[in-house]
Amino acid sequence: GKTIETGLCLRELIARRRANRILIVCPAGIAEQWQEELATKFGLEFKVFDREGVHDAKKVLEIGGNPWATEPRVIASFDYIKRRDGAFRELQNVRFNVIVCDEVHHLADNTQTDDVSERHRLAQWIAKASDALLLLSATPHSGYDESFASLLRLLEPTLVPDISKFEPFSQWTLEVNCWS
Numbered sequence: 001g002k003t004i005e006t007g008l009c010l011r012e013l014i015a016r017r018r019a020n021r022i023l024i025v026c027p028a029g030i031a032e033q034w035q036e037e038l039a040t041k042f043g044l045e046f047k048v049f050d051r052e053g054v055h056d057a058k059k060v061l062e063i064g065g066n067p068w069a070t071e072p073r074v075i076a077s078f079d080y081i082k083r084r085d086g087a088f089r090e091l092q093n094v095r096f097n098v099i100v101c102d103e104v105h106h107l108a109d110n111t112q113t114d115d116v117s118e119r120h121r122l123a124q125w126i127a128k129a130s131d132a133l134l135l136l137s138a139t140p141h142s143g144y145d146e147s148f149a150s151l152l153r154l155l156e157p158t159l160v161p162d163i164s165k166f167e168p169f170s171q172w173t174l175e176v177n178c179w180s
Contacts, residue, residue, distance in 0.1 A: 109150035
């Protein structure tokens, strides 16, 4: 379901000329699945950028060329791009029209301290490096309000400006009007 919804969104953004450069970030084990499903169901070709994929892309570029800046549609894993001394160094100055994060619960700030994990630091960069951000997860909310608030802040920092004033969803009420 997540891939289908994403494919529909991407196709619409491409039709509106708002998605020339797309990055999909996901766990390494499902990168090829994303690639295959987007190609077969939506005709969208993506390159998987892992160590080998980046190496192959660099072979066709001029010396010093940045494959992250030239390839329009890329899929990469959280763990491959999060390292500051690795792929992130090449990626940090590149901007995308759309970034999709699958299994986004892996990017939440779960530390509840001032220390920020490498994955959450990556998520903070992702939020600033794109015009449009899609956060996907089939995993239910962990129950930690701070963790959920960290994801909301990626979408819009003003949604939860002060965690001490954040009201848990369990306390929120939803009013539904039914018309017959």
